[in-house]
Amino acid sequence: MAKYDKAKTELNYKNGYELLVAIVLSAQCTDKRVNIITVKLFEKYPDIISLSKAKVDDIKQLIDSCSFFNNKANNLLTMATQIKEQYNYSIPKRQKELETLAGVGEKTACVYLIELYDANIMAVDTHVFRVSHRLGLSYAKTVAQTKIELEKKFETDLNKLHQAMVLFGRYICKAVKPDCDRCILVEFCKSKKSFKPS
Numbered sequence: 001m002a003k004y005d006k007a008k009t010e011l012n013y014k015n016g017y018e019l020l021v022a023i024v025l026s027a028q029c030t031d032k033r034v035n036i037i038t039v040k041l042f043e044k045y046p047d048i049i050s051l052s053k054a055k056v057d058d059i060k061q062l063i064d065s066c067s068f069f070n071n072k073a074n075n076l077l078t079m080a081t082q083i084k085e086q087y088n089y090s091i092p093k094r095q096k097e098l099e100t101l102a103g104v105g106e107k108t109a110c111v112y113l114i115e116l117y118d119a120n121i122m123a124v125d126t127h128v129f130r131v132s133h134r135l136g137l138s139y140a141k142t143v144a145q146t147k148i149e150l151e152k153k154f155e156t157d158l159n160k161l162h163q164a165m166v167l168f169g170r171y172i173c174k175a176v177k178p179d180c181d182r183c184i185l186v187e188f189c190k191s192k193k194s195f196k197p198s
């Protein structure tokens with residue numbers, strides 16, 4: 001997996017604020033789409049201060065090509081207001097505090113901490129869930145239990161494992177027609193027969 005050693009998110013961002021907003025927008029939406037949306041969004045709202053003063057309808061207009069844009073716009077405004085009022089405009093660094101922000105659940109908080117701070121935690125998204133099951137690293141039925149099992153099994157460098165599994169799942173071990181002929185982990189795969197492309 002050496003080629004994935006330096007794997008990072010494919011979301012474009014310049015600082016923690018932009019990263020958090022981009023991750024919130026990326027729920028049920030592609031990174032490619034989010035990267036298009038955030039160009040204009042960050043031009044108009046370059047930081048928490050400006051976002052906290054925004055009108056929700058203006059945010060909606062800027063992100064309306066994103067899935068669930070109504071909810072996401074409301075959450076972004078609430079999130080910015082929370083950070084302004086409760087954290088003096090500074091995005092919290094603790095997972096539990098991040099999870100109190102609108103639109104930020106456990107997975108979003110973990111992805112943020114992994115990407116920005118190389119936190120040694122696992123975040124299980126659709127790619128990590130699929131890859132870990134195909135490779136037999138977990139047979140848990142839920143995302144929460146899969147996270148627990150991966151954290152117990154690997155213990156260290158969980159951030160690198162997360163980043164690698166996301167990219168591996170996105171481009172090689174895809175949900176439909178995985179590219180098994182290019183897979184460097186084929187000898188460890190527990191499902192390669194059923195997923196072998198025709």
Ligand code: SF4
Pocket residue numbers: 134135172173174178179180183184185186189190191192195
């Ligand atoms: S052999 Fe195919 S299904 Fe198995 S891990 Fe590799 S890409 Fe995924």
